[in-house]
Amino acid sequence: MIAGLFLRNFKSFKNQHYIPIMQDSSSSYFIGENGVGKSTVLSALNTVLNHNDINRLDINNEIRSQGLETREPFIVPVFLIEKSKVRRGTAMARILKVISNITWNLESHEFTSTFQRNIVDRFIEHKDNLAQIYDEKTFFLIPIGFIKKKANETPVPSMSIFESIPDYEEQLVEALEPFTTISWLKKGSLDEIKSKVLEFIKEFYSFIYLPAEITVDSYSKIEGELSQSLLGDDIQNKIQKIIKKKDIDEINKHLNEYIADVSSLLDNSYHFKKPSQRQTLFTQRHMILKIIETYFTDKILHRRVDGRDTPINNLSSGEKRKALLDLAFAFLKSNPKKSVSQTIFAIDEPELSLHATACFKQFEKLKKISDLGVQTLITTHWYGFLPVAGVGSATYISPNQTHIKLLNLRSFKEEISNFVGESKGIYLDTLEVKSTHDLVQSIIASITATNNYNWLLCEGKTDKNYLEVHLECENVENLIILPVGGSFALKDIYTYLTLALKDRRSTIKGKVYCLLDTDQAYNEFHSTDSITNLKIRRLLFNKKSGCIDLLKTTDNRVSPATEIEDALDGLFFYDTLYRLYEDGYKQFAFMQDIETLTCEVSAGILDITKKQQEIIQNYLDQPGMKVDFCNRYCSLVMDSEDVSTPGWILEIADFFSDENSKL
Incomplete structure (x- = not known):
């Protein structure tokens, strides 16, 4: 994978920059206005990995006219390579190990003052974040690319700012002493080693680039x-x-x-x-x-x-x-x-x-490619996928490259809020508003005219997984289940859809259903059912009936607080908790003696004490545990021969059928 990119005076990029590309996933998006350099990043990577003999570089025009001395253009990606993919015991494995060990452990003060301090600090911060996810015992971290030193010369392999650190050459010479019989190592020069490393990288990766303009x-x-x-x-x-x-x-x-x-x-x-x-x-x-x-x-x-x-x-x-x-x-x-x-x-x-109808499906396809284990790098002006991606990162590049910010799409809303604060609100419209607008536009296009997609919008990713696994057997045609990142985002989208569709009722062919939890601090939200094919409802556990009610948002019943985990199939919920105990979660030892009650859903299936309820809730409140529980639950449902869909989910499925337009 490519973790980041050092770039200087290439195409639209003037002076030195460090561009963080990935964080904790293989999906990376590049966003920003026209002309800021999004495509330049992909072009630069393509130049390094796919061009064998480069006699000229697309140098920044202003720098070309000023001359290259002290402004030499360079393209130096930082590669994150699984060690298991490199043949052990070879000279190249030893070289990569030395370079990687030094790179992983660098600190800002080790770089010389000739380099822009903010570039170094940005790399060190990104490198330290990567180290929390990718173990240096498992991954090599390798900076290698090339530099064009003179206008009439071919670019040569380079490590850019890392060459100011003498440890690289000193430790490489020492580490390669056992391999002196290899002809190209006899010179013992860093230049020859860099050339070999770049050659290895180009052989190791297949970089497939689809530019914007295709004749x-x-x-x-x-x-x-x-x-x-x-x-x-x-x-x-x-x-x-x-x-x-x-x-x-x-x-x-x-x-x-x-x-x-x-x-x-x-x-x-x-x-x-x-x-x-x-x-x-x-x-x-x-x-x-x-x-x-x-x-x-x-x-x-x-x-x-x-x-x-x-x-x-x-x-x-x-x-x-x-x-x-x-x-x-x-x-x-x-x-x-x-x-x-x-x-x-x-x-x-x-x-x-x-x-607009096809945009969402195009990005879904890219997500499937990424899910195969392929790193995907995408430039885009369509932000509708960002708030719902759930995984991956987006690198925002501002005009003149004054701000280059890596946003984690797992927490898109929070990342945007933080960035708005850092930039004093300059980029609010560009990112937050446009992402919601583009998504709404895509939904509208997909349900009007001749299009009849069905959208089930929910708050979070686990909501989607639960709904997906149960609705798979209900044969809802053209259904897209989409987590939008919380109740506020969901309400905003419903509001936008209502305003946009109120005068276009006759053109609506598809349907949209918005599903909310009932939070402990639930705030009433005004909605109407004036558009037949657009609904918003919230979950509420009905203690008397033992079922989940789908309430209008104006309904004043708000107790008990009800989340998706309270609305699951009761018996599968019980089985999931019991499997957790069997897998070593000893806090659930009480599950050995628990009796199940006559109740359809998880909120009322277990005959347990208040303390035991707190144990379950404390487990779900731990970071990552809701996802873990969701994965276990969904696996049980998929492996079961019995089809058991909670009644409230069947109600939603009925909404999408032609003969049931209303709830």
């Missing part, structure tokens, strides 16, 4: 490259068994002899030379990749609809992007060897040229 010609090229990259190791290994290394050695021998003969005929006044420091021979890998490339040259992807084939390059720009994502997901899903940690999928503006 007919470039589409064919991208489609071929995408197919080749995603085919991965499996097909390459099969070809490798046919093409033997000894045959490649023989080819290289004949080619070298031929080149020497040509140079001799020219009286050695001219000779062939590869424009880089290292003269690479033709390898077995080169041959395999050329075979795959040639095979895909005349293979054109077609979309089949109703038995008719249409070449993808004849479709609209938006449809092409959808096709590329479909292709990527299909290959990655069927090729786990390459997808796990070594493929990075980058795309500019996946919503480009798409109707």
